[in-house]
Amino acid sequence: MPKMKSHTGTGKRVRVTGKGKIVKQQAGMRHNLEKKTSTRTRRLTGLVEVAKSDVKRIKKLLGR
Template sequence: MPKMKSHTGMGKRVKRTGSGKIVAEQAGKRHLLEGKSSKRTRRLTGVAEVAKADVKRIKKLLGR
């Protein structure tokens, strides 16, 4: 049986914190920024904890 390979694309998009939570960049800050308020784009800066509904799927892709 071959080894399970982790999904490299997902590995580049998410990180695990020291306590085991999964965090990722927030969506919505790549393009069409002129139409979004400065307040909104600042709020989208940085990382956020991944939604609980997605954690199981992401862990499976990471091979954990």
């Protein structure tokens, strides 16, 4: 049986840290930023850890 291919779309959206955590960029920072308050845009910057319920599925998609 051939090897599983990793899901390239998931690979572009998430990153695995050195300790094995899966981090992602928060949604809502691409457009319509003039409507959002500076507090809200500041809160949306940076990376956040993926929810525990999604970790198993994402690791499978990444082939880990």
